[in-house]
Amino acid sequence: MSGLLTEAFLSSLLTGAIVAAIPMLLAGLGEQMSEKAGVLNIGIEGMMLMGAYLGFFVAYETSSLWMGFLGGMLGGALVAVVMAVLCVWLGLNQIVIGIGLTLGAEGLTALLHHFQFSRTYPRLPAPERLDIPGLTDLPVIGPSLFGRHLIVYLAVLAVIVLAALYRRTNLGMTLRAAGERPAALDVAGGNVLGIRVVAVLFTGAMAGLGGAYLANIGAGLFIPFMTGGAGFIGIVLAMLARGRPLWVLIGALIFGAALSLTTALQVAGSNIPTDVIQMLPFAAVMLVLVLFGRRAKLPSALAASYERGAR
Amino acid sequence: MKNLLISTALSVALGATAAFAAEVDTIAVLTPEQGSDYGWNQQGVEAAKAAGEATGVEVIVAEGLGYGDVRAPMRELAAEGADLLIAHASGYNTAGPEIAAETGVPVAIVDSPDALQDGLVADYTLSGHEGAYLAGRLAAKMTTTGTVGIVVSGEPPSWNSQSAGFAEGVHAEDPDVKILYSVIGPAAYSDAAGGNRVTTSVIAAGADIIFGQGNGSSFGMIQAVESNKATDGSDVLFIDVIGDKSELDKGHLLTSVVWDMTPVYTAMIEDLKNDEFGTHGYEISLKNDSVKLIKTPQVDEEAWAAVMDLRDQIIAGDITVEPKFDAEAVRSLVTVSE
Numbered sequence: 001m002s003g004l005l006t007e008a009f010l011s012s013l014l015t016g017a018i019v020a021a022i023p024m025l026l027a028g029l030g031e032q033m034s035e036k037a038g039v040l041n042i043g044i045e046g047m048m049l050m051g052a053y054l055g056f057f058v059a060y061e062t063s064s065l066w067m068g069f070l071g072g073m074l075g076g077a078l079v080a081v082v083m084a085v086l087c088v089w090l091g092l093n094q095i096v097i098g099i100g101l102t103l104g105a106e107g108l109t110a111l112l113h114h115f116q117f118s119r120t121y122p123r124l125p126a127p128e129r130l131d132i133p134g135l136t137d138l139p140v141i142g143p144s145l146f147g148r149h150l151i152v153y154l155a156v157l158a159v160i161v162l163a164a165l166y167r168r169t170n171l172g173m174t175l176r177a178a179g180e181r182p183a184a185l186d187v188a189g190g191n192v193l194g195i196r197v198v199a200v201l202f203t204g205a206m207a208g209l210g211g212a213y214l215a216n217i218g219a220g221l222f223i224p225f226m227t228g229g230a231g232f233i234g235i236v237l238a239m240l241a242r243g244r245p246l247w248v249l250i251g252a253l254i255f256g257a258a259l260s261l262t263t264a265l266q267v268a269g270s271n272i273p274t275d276v277i278q279m280l281p282f283a284a285v286m287l288v289l290v291l292f293g294r295r296a297k298l299p300s301a302l303a304a305s306y307e308r309g310a311r
Numbered sequence: 312m313k314n315l316l317i318s319t320a321l322s323v324a325l326g327a328t329a330a331f332a333a334e335v336d337t338i339a340v341l342t343p344e345q346g347s348d349y350g351w352n353q354q355g356v357e358a359a360k361a362a363g364e365a366t367g368v369e370v371i372v373a374e375g376l377g378y379g380d381v382r383a384p385m386r387e388l389a390a391e392g393a394d395l396l397i398a399h400a401s402g403y404n405t406a407g408p409e410i411a412a413e414t415g416v417p418v419a420i421v422d423s424p425d426a427l428q429d430g431l432v433a434d435y436t437l438s439g440h441e442g443a444y445l446a447g448r449l450a451a452k453m454t455t456t457g458t459v460g461i462v463v464s465g466e467p468p469s470w471n472s473q474s475a476g477f478a479e480g481v482h483a484e485d486p487d488v489k490i491l492y493s494v495i496g497p498a499a500y501s502d503a504a505g506g507n508r509v510t511t512s513v514i515a516a517g518a519d520i521i522f523g524q525g526n527g528s529s530f531g532m533i534q535a536v537e538s539n540k541a542t543d544g545s546d547v548l549f550i551d552v553i554g555d556k557s558e559l560d561k562g563h564l565l566t567s568v569v570w571d572m573t574p575v576y577t578a579m580i581e582d583l584k585n586d587e588f589g590t591h592g593y594e595i596s597l598k599n600d601s602v603k604l605i606k607t608p609q610v611d612e613e614a615w616a617a618v619m620d621l622r623d624q625i626i627a628g629d630i631t632v633e634p635k636f637d638a639e640a641v642r643s644l645v646t647v648s649e
Contacts, residue, residue: 015511016509016511016512019504020504110345110375114345114347114375118347118348121348121349121559123533126534214504218503218508218531219503219504219506219507219530220507220534220537220538221530221531221534223501223528223530224344224501224527226501226504228496228499228504228505260512262496263508263509263512263513266494267460267491267493267516269491269492274466274638278496
C-alpha cells in the first residue's frame with residue numbers, strides 16, 4: 001500500500017474528504033439552527049435536492065456558479081416555506097411532513113430533470129479554485145486545503161459566524177429559548193413562531209446551498225436523487241454536535257474522510273472485501289453514535305409544535 | 312374416410328399445439344431511471360421498442376421507477392394486460408419472481424441466473440466481457456502513465472464480468488500496466504458526486520484512462536475526467552459501457568462497449584410464443600454486433616486497427632474470453648500495491 005502513498009494520492013484523499021464534507025457541513029449547520037429553535041427538519045434531504053436542481057439550473061442558464069449558489073439557496077428555502085407553513089404555523093407533525101417533503105422533492109426534481117436535461121445531460125465547466133498564496137504550495141495539504149473554490153472557505157467561515165451568533169447575540173439566545181422554553185420566550189415578548197420560521201428558512205437556504213455545491217462543484221451536473229442521504233447525515237451531525245457549529249464541521253470532516261478512505265483503500269489494492277470497505281463511513285457514524293450519542297443534548301421542545309396557551 | 316380421419320387428427324394436433332403456444336400482444340419494460348440516460352436504461356427501453364416492432368408486439372415503457380419496491384407498478388402492468396414484464400434492474404430481481412408467481416405473468420429479470428422458472432421467470436444476465444476485453448487492449452495500448460483505472464458504482468454480475476474482461480485485456484496487451492479498481496459505494500448508481508470524487512482520486516493515483524460503469528454516476532466520472540489532468544500532464548480519457556455518449560463528448564471519450572439488447576428481447580418474445588420461456592438464459596456477443604466498440608476521434612488509428620483484428624480473432628474463436636461474474640475474480644485481476 002505504501003507505493004500509493006504519494007503526494008498526489010494523499011492530496012487526492014484530502015481533496016475527496018473535503019469535497020464530500022462540505023455539503024454535509026452546510027446541511028448540518030442549517031439543521032442545527034432549526035433544531036435549536038425546536039423544529040426537527042427531516043425534510044432537509046428534499047431541500048438539498050431542490051437546491052441541487054435549482055442551483056445547477058441557474059448556474060447553467062447564467063453561466064455563473066455564484067448565481068447558481070443563490071439559486072440553490074432559493075430552492076432549498078422554497079421547500080422550507082412549505083415546512084414552515086405546515087409545521088410551524090399549522091403545527092402538523094414535523095417528522096411526517098419532513099418525510100413527505102423529501103419524497104416530493106425527489107419526485108419533482110426527477111421530473112424536472114427528465115423534461116429539461118435528460119436528453120442532453122449538460123455539464124458545468126470545472127470550477128475555478130482560489131489559491132491562497134504561500135499556503136497552496138505546501139506539500140500534500142496545500143492544494144487540498146488551500147486551493148479550493150471560495151465557497152469552501154465561506155462554508156468554514158459560516159461555522160465561526162454561527163458560533164458567535166449562538167454564543168454572543170440576542171438572536172442566538174432567542175433561538176435557544178424557542179427550542180428550550182418556547183412558552184417562556186412568548187411570555188417575555190418573543191415571537192416563537194416568527195423565530196422558528198426564520199430558523200426553518202435558514203435551514204432550507206443552507207441545505208439548498210449544500211445541494212448546489214454538490215451539483216455545481218462536486219459533480220458539475222444534476223442527477224436525480226444525487227444527494228444520496230447527505231441531508232440525513234447532516235441531521236445526525238447536528239444532533240451529535242450539541243449545538244456547536246465547530247462540532248458539525250469536525251463530524252462532517254470525519255465522515256468525509258471515511259468516505260474518501262473507501263476509495264483510497266480500494267485503489268491501494270487492499271485485500272479487505274469491497275463490501276467491508278464500503279461499510280466504513282456508516283460504521284464510523286455508528287461508532288460516533290455509540291461513543292457520543294448518549295451525550296447528544298437536544299432542545300427540550302424539539303419536534304413539538306407551539307401553540308400559545310396550549311398545555 | 313381415411314383422409315377425413317387423417318385431416319381430423321392433424322387439425323386436433325395443430326389445434327392442441329396452438330392452444331399451448333402463448334399469445335404475446337403486449338410487453339412492458341420497467342427501468343429504474345429515465346430511458347434517456349445514454350446507458351443501461353436507454354439501451355433497455357430502445358431494445359424493447361425495437362424487439363416489439365420486429366415481432367409486432369406493443370411495448371409499454373415504465374421508466375424512472377427508482378431502485379426501491381416496484382411491486383405496485385408491476386401489478387398494475389400485469390393488470391393492464393402485459394404478457395411479459397421485463398424488470399430491467401438488478402434491484403428488481405426479488406420482486407420480479409414474486410409478482411410472476413402472484414399474477415402468472417412471465418417476468419424477465421437480470422443478475423439471477425439461478426432463478427429460472429419454466430414459463431414464468433427468465434434471466435438475462437448479459438455480459439459485454441468480449442467488448443470490455445477489447446477496450447482493455449485498447450487502453451493498454453494508449454496509456455501514457457502506465458496506469459489505468461476501473462470505477463464502478465456497484466458490483467452486479469454483468470459489470471463484474473466487464474471489469475474482469477477489461478483487466479484481462481490490459482494484462483494481455485501489457486502485463487506491466489497497473490490497474491486501479493474502485494467501487495463508489497453500495498449501489499451508488501446515481502451518485503454523480505461520488506463518481507466524480509472517486510474518479511478524481513483514481514486519476515490522482517496515476518490513472519490516465521478510466522473504464523467507468525455507473526448509470527447516472529457515470530456523468531460524475533466524465534466530469535472528473537474532463538476536469539483533471541493525468542499525473543504526467545496529459546488529458547485523461549474515458550471508456551464508457553452499454554450506451555453511446557459520443558454526442559455529449561468534449562474530447563475525452565476513448566470508446567464505449569455498446570450493448571444492443573434487441574436480439575435478447577426478441578428471443579424472449581419468441582420463447583414465450585414457443586413455450587420455452589424460462590428454460591434458458593440469454594447472451595450478447597461480438598458475433599452479431601450486440602456488443603461492439605465505438606470509434607471516437609480520440610482513438611489512435613493504428614491501435615484501433617489492431618483492436619479490430621483482435622475482434623475478428625475472438626469471433627473466429629482464436630481468442631477466448633470467459634465471463635467472470637463475481638467480484639472476487641475482478642479483484643484478483645487488479646493491481647495490489649506493495
